[in-house]
Amino acid sequence: MTAEGQPVPAGPADVLRAVAVGLLNLSGLGLGYALLRRWAGLVLCLVATAVLLVVALPADADGVSGKVVAAYAVFLVLAAVHGAFRGLRRPLSWPPKSPVAVVLGLVLLAVPVGGVVLYNGAKDDATQKMLLDRLATADHLVQVSKAQPFGSSKFEYGKALATYRDLYDHHAGSRAAKRVPASLTAYYSAVGATYDQKKYCDAVEPLQYLRTVPAHFDKKALGTLATWPDDRLATSLYECGAQSLSQDPSSSTAETDFSTLLTTFPASPQAAKVEPAYRAAIDKAARELKGSDPCAATGTVRALDGSVAGLPGKQAGMADAFAKDAQRAAGYEESGTYACGVHQYKGGDFDTALTTINDFITRYPHDGHLALAKKIAIAAEVAQNEPAAGKHLPTLDSGGSIPMTFTNDSPDAVQILYTGQVTGSITIKGCSGCSVYATETDASAHACKSSSKNYAKKTLYLPAGTMYFLNKPVDDPSTTPASHTSTLRSDYVYTECAYTVHRDYGL
Structure with missing residues (x-):
């Protein structure tokens, strides 16, 4: 217009x-x-x-x-x-x-072009800030998790590591990515903090976790951190195992930690200390066999025997040494089992002593203490019914001048155990024409008095003094045995009659 x-x-x-x-x-x-x-x-x-x-x-x-x-x-x-x-x-x-x-x-045209340039610059700054914020969040998560037990913070450590990996792999040119190596150093320090606190058993799991990181992270970013946990883990495995070995050899912790050490770091200085540690522990337990509690010491050498025998020493060149240690421990276990049974017997725990001594007799049939062990087993069984019989430890003495004849008026074979001045046992076969008595009164009136019966008999020659006897069936351990005490004098002849009353034996 x-x-x-x-x-x-x-x-x-x-x-x-x-x-x-x-x-x-x-x-x-x-x-x-x-x-x-x-x-x-x-x-x-x-x-x-x-x-x-x-x-x-x-x-x-x-x-x-x-x-x-x-x-x-x-x-x-x-x-x-x-x-x-x-x-x-x-x-x-x-x-x-x-x-x-x-x-x-x-x-x-410079207006839109300049606007695009300025906007892209502002966008890049915003991206850099966002990435730095992500890095800061991950760093904070690591520091918070550091104060928590590793088991409860493992998930958070994993989240932080995933952030570091994403920043390093997918934002390589960013300011945040350039700071990842420093964050990783702090990360390793936080995860392995229990090692610096000398809590070696607690340090094992987190250090094992750190050794898995290089499999999922650029080794260039890790640098020397890739091998950072190795020596620390080897030390933790040894120290934790040694602590367990000292405090509770029966625990599986020592064997588990030492086995891991010997297979993971077989050439390490820490692995070289495992065999001497076991050797020292076995020697210590052996000395304690002569102490106030040989039973506990025997349990210790038994645990050490099983533990050292299970160690994988081949890679570390210790298989032969471990085998010798196991052999030594087994020898101490043998002597310790006997010492434990004697200790229990002297302490009046006849039930347990009988179990221990019978185990010794079964497991070590060629031991030099076998003969006396059999005597102790007999005395312990008698003392279960007559505690006074266990006041003194049996000896290998046998025989005497006073005859004592035992007659069996029972249809079953019986075993007579005796202890006191001497210790031993005899077995008398059953009487074919005999039967079980209905009452104790009936047995007292008729046992071993029938001239028509062919009673089985055996005679012992015993020394003078108090003797304790136990009569029990050979083939029926559920039947209640009978005990009897006699004081033997010279120039006397003694007879005893064995019989059965309603499946209970009398003497």
């Missing part, structure tokens, strides 16, 4: 003018429309640019949606094409010459 409100007459086609309008519209400010005095187009361009700025600012790590950017780019191209078409024949309000307008359009 002219000043008088008449339409502006179309001029001749001017390609440079069309290009200028198109370039000016590409700035996103609608200046091409402004120079053509097409105000609606100008407003539309400004609104579109304003909407983009609202969506894009402030810049963050995620940036603007690709769909929004694509839509805005399409809009600018359409505005440029449309403006160029309108400016082909429509004169500009300013500048008067088209080449000047083209230059102006080219200059103003």
Whole structure:
């Protein structure tokens, strides 16, 4: 329109003018429309640019949606094409010459280009900050977990490590990625903190965990941390095993830790100390066999025997030494079992002593104490029923001058155990014509007094003094045995009758 409100007459086609309008519209400010005095187009361009700025600012790590950017780019191209078409024949309000307008359009292209550059820079800063925040969160998680037991914080350590790995692998050029090696150093220190506190048993699991990290992490980032846990783990395994060996050899901890040490670090100085530790423990237990509690010492050497025999010493070159240690421990266990049975007998615990001595007799049939052990077993069994019989430890003495004849009026074979001045046992076969008596009174009146019965008999020659006897069935251990005490004098002849009353034996 002219000043008088008449339409502006179309001029001749001017390609440079069309290009200028198109370039000016590409700035996103609608200046091409402004120079053509097409105000609606100008407003539309400004609104579109304003909407983009609202969506894009402030810049963050995620940036603007690709769909929004694509839509805005399409809009600018359409505005440029449309403006160029309108400016082909429509004169500009300013500048008067088209080449000047083209230059102006080219200059103003710096607006969107500069905006993109600035936005990308802001986005990169936002991304760097986001990555640094992730790193800081992981670092904080590590420090918080450091104060907790490893078992309850293992998951958190795993989360932190996953963050470090993602930053290092997928954001290699970021400031956060460059700080990952330092964070890993703090990470290893936190996970292995119990080692520095000399809590060696607690340190084993976290140090074993750290040895798995190189399998999932770039070794370049780890550097010397890849082998950082090795010596510490070897030390922890040895110290924890040695502590267990000293405090409770029957525990499986020592064998487990030493086995892991010998197979994982067979050539380490710590592995070389395992065999001497066992040797010393066996020697200590052997000395205690002569102490106040030989039973506990025997249990110790028995546990050491089983433990050292199970150690994998081949890789460390200790198999022969371990075999010798096991042999020594087995020897001490043999002598200790006997000493334990004697100790229990002297302490009046005849039930346990009998079990221990019988175990000794069964396991060690060639031991030099076998003969006396059999005597102690007999005395302990008698003392179960007659405690006075166990006041003195039996000897290997036998025989005497006083005859004592035992007659069996029972249908079953019986065994007579005796102790006192001498200790031993005899077995008398059953009487084929005999039967079980109904009552004790009936047995007292008739046992061993029938001239028609062929009683089995045996005679012992015993020394003078108090003797304790126990009569029990040979084939029926559930039947209650009978005990009897006699004081033998010289120039006397003694007889005893064995019989059965309702499955209970009398003497």
